[in-house]
Structure formats: C-alpha cells, structure tokens
Amino acid sequence: MNRPSGLLRRIIPFPLLFLALLAMWLLLQQSLAPGHIVLGSLVALGATWVMVALDPEPTRLRRPAAMAQLALRVLVDVFRSNLAVGTIILRGGRRSDHAGFMTVRLDLRNEYGLAVLAIILTCTPGTLWVNHDPARGTLLLHVLDLVDEQSWTDLIKLRYERLLMEIFE
Amino acid sequence: MTEPLEVLILGWSLTLAQVLVGLAMACAVYRILIGPRAQDRILGLDTLYVNAMLLLLTIGIRSGTTLYFEAALAIGLLGFSGTVALAKFLMRGEVIE
Amino acid sequence: MSTAPHLPLWAALLVAALVVAGAAITLVGSIGLVRLNNFYARVHAPTLGATLGVGGVLVGSMICFSVLQSRPLLHEVLIAVFVTITTPVTLMLLARAALHRDRVEGNPEVPQSDLASLERRDG
Incomplete structure (x- = not known):
C-alpha cells in the first residue's frame, strides 16, 4: 500500500471502485457536465470511504x-x-x-x-x-x-x- | 396507414415480443399460484420481476424515450431485495405454509 | 397500436430480430418454470431469461437508441451488469434455503451431506 502514490491512496482508498461509481453516476445522468462530474465524484468518494470501514481483504488482479x-x-x-x-x-x-x-x-x-x-x-x-x-x-x-x-x-x-x-x- | 415499412416492422415485432413476454409472465404467475411449496412461489415471483423488467424495456423502445429505463432499474432493484428477503426468511424456517 | 420510432431499415430489422429473440428465450425459460417437475430443476429455468433474454432486448434497445440519438447510449449496460450480479445471488440463496428446509424435513431426494456424491464415487 505504501507506494509513491501514498497520498492519492489516502484520499481515494479504492481508485477502481471510485472510477466505477463515477462512471455509473454519469451513465445514470446521461451527461458529462462539470456539475455532474463534481457531484458524482463526491458520491463516489463517500462510498469508497464507507468501504474503508468495511475493510475488505486486499486483492491483486493478475493477467x-x-x-x-x-x-x-x-x-x-x-x-x-x-x-x-x-x-x-x-x-x-x-x-x-x-x-x-x-x-x-x-x-x-x-x-x-x-x-x-x-x-x-x-x-x-x-x-x-x-x-x-x-x-x-x-x-x-x-x-x-x-x-x-x-x-x-x-x-x-x-x-x-x-x-x-x-x-x- | 401511411407509415413507412421500417416503422411497421419494428412496431409489429415489438408487439410480438410483448405478447411473448406477457405469456412468460403468465407462466410465472401460474407457478406462484400452484406452488406447491413456498420456494416455488418465490422463484415464480423472481421470474415475474425479470419479465416485467423486460416488458418495460420493450415499451421503452416503442416510446423512443429513455424514461422507462429508470422504471426498469427500479423494478429490478425491488425484485432483487424482495427475493433476497424472502429467501432469508425461508432459511430461518419460520414460514407457515 | 404499432407505433414505433423511425429507424433506418437495417437498424429496424436488427432491433426487431434481437428483441423478438430475447422475448422468445425468456418465454422458453418461463415455460421451463411450469414444465420441469422438481424445484431444483426449476431453479435453472429463469436463468435463460436473465442471460440471453435480457441480453437480446438490451442490445436491441442499445442499437435503437444509439441510432435515434446518433450517440452511443450505454444506459443499458447498467441494467445488464445489475441483472448479471443479482440473478445468481437470488437463485443461490433460494436454492440454499430450499435445501436447508428439505434437509430439516429429512426429504430423501436431497443429499443430507455435501459429500454424498464424492463418497458414492470414491467408494
């Protein structure tokens, strides 16, 4: 976990989940307006922080x-x-x-x-x-x-x- | 009737698809009604939800608006949580048939 | 009755074929729900509608709306992902609940232990 991108990791603990949630939000809104991106990022950020509390077992996808x-x-x-x-x-x-x-x-x-x-x-x-x-x-x-x-x-x-x-x- | 051929083809295929999905829903309702056990009825209900979602999608294609997608998604969500709750309830063994 | 969006002929034919095929597969699955004679066999039936049935209608509607609005509309992907993840969960839970009930009642048609089939094979 303590790679050079440690600060980014601390702000966005699960980058893939964050991106997936943001993509889902934008798909539901059918828009790429800056307002929707900001709002979607906030929602995704909140959800990823909730995931920290759940503490899932870390995994690495290979191949x-x-x-x-x-x-x-x-x-x-x-x-x-x-x-x-x-x-x-x-x-x-x-x-x-x-x-x-x-x-x-x-x-x-x-x-x-x-x-x-x-x-x-x-x-x-x-x-x-x-x-x-x-x-x-x-x-x-x-x-x-x-x-x-x-x-x-x-x-x-x-x-x-x-x-x-x-x-x- | 001056509608172009393309519109007629799509319209009648959508009608056919809706009839087929309607029949599928009837099958699911039949299973809900005759059971014989609680798990059969829940299975029928789950199938009914998925079929209703498909029916909404075909209505959405016909209307040409994306309005029905939200409804289909909501039906899917409700169906999922409902079935999971019912299955959990069965697991406890406290359902009186 | 038969009003529909105006698509080019190729798209209309493609969407029509996909939607009718999806609906037909769903119907076959639901017929299985009626015809199969055992609960555990019946659990397999709705997966037809939940995989290719939903898939056919969703791809049809994706093509339809992409052509209509001349931009790719990926709303349907959400429903597809959602159905793919939720259907197995409900079916698994339901099968486990049914197995639990049958075991409690001592139904001879279900294996009392998870290992019954291995023991039979290995002797």
Whole structure:
C-alpha cells in the first residue's frame, strides 16, 4: 500500500471502485457536465470511504489476458448452455430425470475467485451453485443434465478454475 | 396507414415480443399460484420481476424515450431485495405454509 | 397500436430480430418454470431469461437508441451488469434455503451431506 502514490491512496482508498461509481453516476445522468462530474465524484468518494470501514481483504488482479479469455469462454458457454437447457425444456421437460446434485473438490481458495466462479456457474443455465464448504474445499452444485458427472467436474476445474487461479492467486 | 415499412416492422415485432413476454409472465404467475411449496412461489415471483423488467424495456423502445429505463432499474432493484428477503426468511424456517 | 420510432431499415430489422429473440428465450425459460417437475430443476429455468433474454432486448434497445440519438447510449449496460450480479445471488440463496428446509424435513431426494456424491464415487 505504501507506494509513491501514498497520498492519492489516502484520499481515494479504492481508485477502481471510485472510477466505477463515477462512471455509473454519469451513465445514470446521461451527461458529462462539470456539475455532474463534481457531484458524482463526491458520491463516489463517500462510498469508497464507507468501504474503508468495511475493510475488505486486499486483492491483486493478475493477467488481464486470462481475464479476457475467461470472459470469452463464459460468453460462449452462456450461449451453448442456453441452447442445451432450452432443448431440455421444450423436448419433454417433465422427464428431467437426469437432474441431480453433485460435489466437486475445488483447489481455488481466494474468496473473490470463488465469488466469480459462483456467478459464472449460476449464470450459465444448467448449473447451480448451492453450497461451498471452505474448510473442506468442496462445492455442492445442482446440475440439470447430470448424465456424466466427470465431464461437469472437468468443465469446472479445467475450463474455469484454472484461469481463476491464474487471475486471483 | 401511411407509415413507412421500417416503422411497421419494428412496431409489429415489438408487439410480438410483448405478447411473448406477457405469456412468460403468465407462466410465472401460474407457478406462484400452484406452488406447491413456498420456494416455488418465490422463484415464480423472481421470474415475474425479470419479465416485467423486460416488458418495460420493450415499451421503452416503442416510446423512443429513455424514461422507462429508470422504471426498469427500479423494478429490478425491488425484485432483487424482495427475493433476497424472502429467501432469508425461508432459511430461518419460520414460514407457515 | 404499432407505433414505433423511425429507424433506418437495417437498424429496424436488427432491433426487431434481437428483441423478438430475447422475448422468445425468456418465454422458453418461463415455460421451463411450469414444465420441469422438481424445484431444483426449476431453479435453472429463469436463468435463460436473465442471460440471453435480457441480453437480446438490451442490445436491441442499445442499437435503437444509439441510432435515434446518433450517440452511443450505454444506459443499458447498467441494467445488464445489475441483472448479471443479482440473478445468481437470488437463485443461490433460494436454492440454499430450499435445501436447508428439505434437509430439516429429512426429504430423501436431497443429499443430507455435501459429500454424498464424492463418497458414492470414491467408494
């Protein structure tokens, strides 16, 4: 934290959050007028100071290339799983016999990485994050098309978890 | 009817989309009504909120003003906090069905 | 009834296709809510509407308003980000609440322990 930009850090503790909030404010106002920029900066500044009180665990994002790759993979998978789940629903949804729970052992330990994985898995139709046990590192999830448990484990571990570990750990 | 073809195409597609979203909302209401358990009804309510948001967005496109976005955002926010509160309530196990 | 903003033909066709596709995907998801026969299977259904359904309509409206006002209008990005973050949270919470209730009631259709599937596989 005590880098040369220490003073800036003290005034704006979370620069990325500050910028994101300011951008949201300007998007909502649909304007780039100086008044809105000042007001948005004040709001964003207040919110970042509240975040200091919450004291989140610091993290450093690595490898932007891996992030882009992950985003692309998720986008492709959203389309693919939408198609798969849509087919299951339209073709005899009453026969959803293959749905079931399964458990996966995760090596990912970083909280933010786990949060991103939870959003990815739940956002792609067909997989649902149910419960993560941080002590054992196991994840309970529900899968709509649970024919081959191993292929789902591979999907999570090879397709997402490896990239998330590169980004967060 | 001297409207140009483009306006007709967009208008009728928007009508079609609104009918489809309306049917989707009917499905969600059906699930809210028949349950069978409290979690099914909450799931139906959550779907109803997202579908209502989509309906507002299509109305917004039709009107050509950005006025409806604020309404859609508000519906999304209320739906989210409402569903989270209801799910938390279920977790305590104090809901009488 | 069918009044709509006046867009150039290419934009009108593109917006029309995106909006109708988004609405159709949402409808498929909601049909799943009715047809699937088990609560945990039904939780998967609304994610169709919340991902590609919302996505289609939002991209359509982005194109529509960008062409109308001839400047990029990114209001929709806010809704997209918001929906992407909130939908998983509600579904996860709901699934956990349902699992908790089923476990308390001793429902045999849900695993009593998180490790049931691992134990079955590893023997």
